[in-house]
C-alpha cells in the first residue's frame with residue numbers, strides 16, 4: 667500500500683460510516699403500524715376509511731356467475747369463460763393438490779385420507795353429480811358441503827372453475843363412448859395409438875355448455891352502472907384481446 671492510500675483510509679472509513687447512517691434513516695421512515703392510533707385525524711385512527719363507492723383494484727366482482735356460481739340464486743350450468751386445454755391442465759394440477767387427498771386422483775371418493783378413516787368423500791360418477799350443474803360444484807368448493815370444508819381461502823375463484831373443468835373431464839373419461847370423439851380420432855384410438863388433441867369445439871366437451879353467448883358484464887343489481895362498451899375497439903385492443911388472458915383477474 668502506498669503512503670497516500672494509507673492516509674486516505676481513515677477518511678474513507680468515516681465516509682462509509684456516515685453514508686451507512688443515511689441509509690438507516692431511509693430505512694426507518696416514519697410510518698404507522700396497521701390500526702395504530704393517530705392524533706392527526708379527528709377520529710384518532712391512522713387508517714383512512716375506504717372512500718364510498720370506490721373499489722380496490724382487482725376487487726371488482728360484477729360478474730355474479732363467475733364469483734358465486736349463481737345467477738338469481740340458481741346454480742349456473744355454464745362456465746363463465748371459454749375453457750381452454752390450458753385451463754383444464756391447470757385444473758388438474760389444483761385438483762391433485764386440493765381435492766385428491768379425499769376424492770382420489772380418479773375422483774371416486776377413495777382418497778388416502780378416506781382410506782385412513784375420514785368420512786367417505788363423494789364419487790364424481792354418482793348419477794347426482796354427473797347431472798349436477800357446474801355452479802353446484804362451485805358452491806361446494808366455496809362453502810364446503812357436509813363433512814367437506816370450504817376451500818375458498820385456498821383456491822381462487824378462477825382456479826375453482828378450472829378444477830371443475832377437470833372434474834368434467836374426469837366424468838367424461840368414465841362415461842364417454844368411442845362415438846363421442848371425431849372420426850379421425852376414433853380410428854387412432856381403435857388402432858391402439860395415442861390420439862391427437864382436437865380443438866374443443868369438435869369434442870363432446872362442447873356439449874357441456876362451456877360458454878354460451880352472454881353479455882360480458884352481468885350486473886342486474888346495478889342498473890345505474892354504464893352498459894358494456896359496444897362500439898368498435900381500436901386495432902391495438904384486438905391484439906391485446908387475443909393474448910391468452912382468458913380467465914385472468916377481471
Ligand code: HEC
Pocket residue numbers: 761764765766767768769779784785786787788795803806807811812813814815817821829
Ligand atoms: C378433507 C377431505 C376432502 C377434500 C380435501 C375435498 N373434499 Fe369434497 N367431499 C368430502 C366429503 C367427506 C364429501 C361428502 C360430504 C358429506 O357427505 O358430508 C365431499 C363431497 C364433495 C362433493 C359432492 C357434494 C354433493 O352435492 O354431494 C363435491 C362436488 C366435492 N366434494 C368436490 C370437491 C372438490 C372440487 C375438492 C377440491 C377443491 C374437494 N371436494 C376436496 C371431502 C373432501
